Amino acid sequence: MSLSLPFAGDTVPLQAYLVLAAVLFCVGVWGLINSRNAVRVLMSIELMLNAVNLNLMAFSNFLDGQLIRGQVFAIFVITVAAAEAAVGLAILLSLYRNRETVDMERFNLLRW
């Protein structure tokens, strides 16, 4: 196993962006698991989507500089994330009208 360390250039290396996106993704996963408030769960999903977008943009800039397909993918991910946020918050409002709470632990109607 050979470590491919960041090349000693002047610019910020690719690995720095990857590690930053990994931090963002892991914080999002932890928040997704541990949040009691349903709105915070949606926020954690947005954090994870942003981490993936950051990865796509970093790869697009460093490895695919001419055909920037990563940026096109990031635009589609932003579109789908906007649709997801709208539908998710509508479901949240509907849940709140029916159960009078936003506690994730009490949304257990379908739990074995």
Next chain:
Amino acid sequence: MTIASATQLICFLVLASTLVLGSIGVVLLPNIVYSAFLLGGVFLSVAGLYLLLNASFVAAAQVLVYVGAVNVLILFAIMLVNKKEDLSAIPGLAVRKILSGLVCAGLFALLVRVAFTTPWALPGPVPVGEEATIRIGEHLFSDYLLPFELASVLLLMAMIGAIVLARRDVFSTDVITGEPADQGLIEKSRTPLLLEKPALEKTP
């Protein structure tokens, strides 16, 4: 190290620290309104990182869509469901937090190891820089035309679905008097269009 690269490095460090601290604050702060505003800060710093990555169009899209639309939508949802409720204690919550923290740390270690051991094909092609917007337009109207059109259909479906899911039950007739309800009645003090469902079950 030239001035330009030093500026880039300083911008990256500032944006990265804002991003990490903001995301941790989004997850950990007890007040969810502060979390929502910090989420806007996280989105803005991600847009700044996009600018560092030669992607001005996507940075603008990020600011418009995430900060302008998604964050405002989340704030409105918080306003609509903002009822102070003390969450009931759950046995084993601390254990669950620690376990999930370990899982996330393991995932992070795995991702960092992949990032540092993969032989990336660096240095890649020279980035196009400010021509990125032109290239994106060419992509969207040539080889990514079908996903582009499907995205518009998806947005339409999401809009209709959100309206259907979030609206209240609307009746075309007044359920108390039985007379057909028109839009003008909304202006009066009693609003027949927004009656709750149990009132409907009294009528045979």
